[in-house]
Amino acid sequence: xxxxxxxxxxxxxxxxxxxxxxxxxxxxxxxxxxxxxxxxxxxxxxxxxxxxxxxxxxxxxxxxxxxxxxxxxxxxxxxxxxxxxxxxxxxxxxxxxxxxxxxxxxxxxxxxxxxxxxxxxxxxxxxxxxxxxxxxxxxxxxxxxxxxxxxxxxxxxxxxxxxxxxxxxxxxxxxxxxxxxxxxxxxxxxxxxxxxxxxxxxxxxxxxxxxxxxxxxxxxxxxxxxxxxxxxxxxxxxxxxxxxxxxxxxxxxxxxxxxxxxxxxxxxxxxxxxxxxxxxxxxxxxxxxxxxxxxxxxxxxxxxxxxxxxxxxxxxxxxxxxxxxxxxxxxxxxxxxxxxxxxxxxxxxxxxxxxxxxxxxxxxxxxxxxxxxxxxxxxxx
Numbered sequence: 001x002x003x004x005x006x007x008x009x010x011x012x013x014x015x016x017x018x019x020x021x022x023x024x025x026x027x028x029x030x031x032x033x034x035x036x037x038x039x040x041x042x043x044x045x046x047x048x049x050x051x052x053x054x055x056x057x058x059x060x061x062x063x064x065x066x067x068x069x070x071x072x073x074x075x076x077x078x079x080x081x082x083x084x085x086x087x088x089x090x091x092x093x094x095x096x097x098x099x100x101x102x103x104x105x106x107x108x109x110x111x112x113x114x115x116x117x118x119x120x121x122x123x124x125x126x127x128x129x130x131x132x133x134x135x136x137x138x139x140x141x142x143x144x145x146x147x148x149x150x151x152x153x154x155x156x157x158x159x160x161x162x163x164x165x166x167x168x169x170x171x172x173x174x175x176x177x178x179x180x181x182x183x184x185x186x187x188x189x190x191x192x193x194x195x196x197x198x199x200x201x202x203x204x205x206x207x208x209x210x211x212x213x214x215x216x217x218x219x220x221x222x223x224x225x226x227x228x229x230x231x232x233x234x235x236x237x238x239x240x241x242x243x244x245x246x247x248x249x250x251x252x253x254x255x256x257x258x259x260x261x262x263x264x265x266x267x268x269x270x271x272x273x274x275x276x277x278x279x280x281x282x283x284x285x286x287x288x289x290x291x292x293x294x295x296x297x298x299x300x301x302x303x304x305x306x307x308x309x310x311x312x313x314x315x316x317x318x319x320x321x322x323x324x325x326x327x328x329x330x331x332x333x334x335x336x337x338x339x340x341x342x343x344x345x346x347x348x349x350x351x352x353x354x355x356x357x358x359x360x361x362x363x364x365x366x367x368x369x370x371x372x373x374x375x376x377x378x379x380x381x
Contacts, residue, residue, distance in 0.1 A: 002271070003031045003090055005115075007082065007106055008097035009045055010038035012202040013120045013146065013263060017095050018045060020268045023280055028271070032085035034098070034106075037061060043068045053089055055081030082106045087113035093271070095146070096121040099204050100327050101320075101369055104128055108362070111135045118270040120146035122221045123327075127320045128365050129224035143225070144270040149218050150225055151266030152244035152257035157226070158274075160249065167248045168228060170218055171238035172297070173198045175210035178237065182301060188340045190333065198241040198261045207330045211343050216308020220319050223312055230312050235305060237295040242284065260284045304344050307351060316358040318351065320365050321372040325350035328376035338381070346379045 004021065008014040014035075021028045030049035035042035037057050046054060046069050055076040056062050062077040069075075076084045079102075086094055086106035094110040095118040096103050103121030108128075110117060112135065119125070125132055136143050145151050149170045157165070176193050177185060196206045208214035219233050244266075246256035259265050262281035269276065299306040304326075311322040329346040332338045338346070350372050357364050 001027060001029050003029050003092050004271075005032040005034075005085055005089055005091040005094045005110075006030070006097060007034040007086060007094065007103065008036065008099065008121070009033040010035040010041045011097055011099060012205070013097035013267065014095070015041075016263050017097060017118075017267050017271075018049065019280065020264050020271065022048070024277065031089040031091040034082055034085050039065055039068070046073055053085050055085045079105065083109045086110040087115070091115060093118060095267075095270075096124065097146075099123075099202060101127050101323060104132075104365075107132060108135060111139050111141055114139060114141060116142045116144065118144045118146050118267075120267075122147060122217045123323050125221045125224045126217050126323045127369065128360075128362065129220065129319070130359075131362060131365070133224050133227075144273060145221075145225055146263075146266055146270045147218060147221070148259075148261075148263065148266045149245045150222060151269055153222065153226060153247060155257045155269070156245070156247040156255040160247075160255075162227070164250045165226075165228065165232065165247060166250050166252070167232050167234055168222060168226065168245065169234045169236055169248070170215060170222060170245050171241070171243055171294075172212065172215045172235055173209065173241045174237045174239060174295075175212065175214075176206070177210050178239065182341075185341055186339075190336065193333075193340060197239075201263075203334060204327075204330055207333060207343075208326070210340075211326075212302035212305040213308070213326050213330075213343075213347075216305045216311075217323065219305070219308050220312045220322075230309055235297045237297060238293065239295075240289060240292055242286075242289055242292055258284060258286075304347060307344075307347055311351065314356055316356045317360050317365065317368040318354065318356050320360070320368045321350050321354045322347060324369045324372035325376040328373050329379075332377075338379075342379075342381055345381065346376045349379055350375045 030051045032053040033051045034055040053074045062075045087109040093116045097120045101123045103124045107124045241261040243256045248254045264281045311318040325347045329343040
C-alpha cells in the first residue's frame with residue numbers, strides 16, 4: 001500500500017487525485033492533506049479518507065476545522081503546517097497540487113525527508129529548478145510529472161536514450177481566447193477568460209492558459225525535468241487537446257501520447273508508474289474526434305510565452321521574477337483591478353527592472369520572489 005500526502009487537496013488537481021485514489025482504496029492510504037481555505041470540502045475529505053494530519057491556511061481556520069472533526073486528526077496551519085504535512089508523516093509519496101510558488105518549500109522539505117514527489121506545482125521547478133533537481137539527485141528520490149504535457153513527454157521517453165532526443169513539443173490548447181486577435185482582447189472580462197474550451201482547471205491556471213503563461217511555465221519546467229536545452233523545446237497550438245505532447249528523435253521518428261483531456265489520466269500514471277490501471281476517465285475514440293489540428297505558435301500574439309523562453313535562457317532568478325510577477329498580475333486581474341492585457345505588461349515591467357542573480361540560493365530566490373510581487377503590486381500602467 002502506497003502512503004500518500006496531498007498538498008492542495010481541495011483544488012482541481014487535488015480533488016481529482018482523491019477521486020483516482022478512491023477507486024483503489026486497497027492500494028493507497030492518505031496520510032495527510034493540506035486544504036487551504038475550503039473548510040467545508042476539507043471536512044468531507046477528512047471524513048472519507050481519515051488522514052492523520054491536515055493543514056489549513058490560518059489559525060482561525062484551524063480552530064474552525066477542529067470543531068467539525070474528531071481528535072484523531074492533528075490540525076496544523078500556515079507555512080509551518082504545509083512543511084509538517086509535507087515532511088512530517090509516514091507518507092512515502094507527496095502529491096504537490098498547490099498553486100503558485102508556495103509549493104517550493106514543502107517540496108524541498110518532502111524531498112529531504114526521502115519522499116517521492118508527484119509534481120503538479122510547476123512553479124516549484126520554475127522558481128528553483130536547479131535547487132530541486134540537485135536535491136532530488138542527492139536524496140535519491142523520484143520526481144514524477146503530473147501535468148498532462150510533462151506526463152506525455154515522460155511516457156514518450158520510456159525506454160529511449162536521452163542523447164537520441166532531437167526535439168520535444170508541448171501542445172497548447174490556446175486557452176479561452178485562442179481565436180481572438182490582440183485587438184479583440186481589449187476589454188475582455190474575467191468571466192470570459194475563465195471559460196476554457198477543453199479543460200476543467202482552477203481559475204489561476206485557466207487565466208494562465210489564456211495568456212500562455214501556463215505554457216511558458218511548462219517550457220521552463222520541461223527544461224529541468226528532462227534536462228533538455230530550450231532550443232530543443234517547441235510549443236504548438238493544438239485546439240483539440242488530444243495529443244498532450246510529443247517527442248521527435250534523431251531518426252525523425254515521432255512518438256506522441258494521446259488521451260481524453262482529463263487530468264485523472266496523468267495523475268493516475270504518476271501514482272501507478274510503471275504500471276497502468278483502469279481509470280475513471282472516458283476512453284478516447286479518434287473516429288469521434290475526426291481530425292486533429294495544429295498551428296505554429298505566434299509569439300507576437302502571445303508575448304508571455306516569448307518572455308518565458310527569455311527568462312529560462314537568462315536563468316538564475318529571471319524565471320522566479322516571471323512567475324511571481326504573473327501570480328500577482330493574475331490576482332489583480334481576477335479581482336478586477338487591472339485589464340487582461342495588463343497581465344503581460346506587469347510581467348515585462350518586472351523583468352525589465354530586475355538584475356538577474358546567476359546562481360541563487362533559496363534565500364535569494366525567496367527575496368527575489370518577494371521583490372517581484374511587490375513590484376507587480378505597485379504597477380500602475
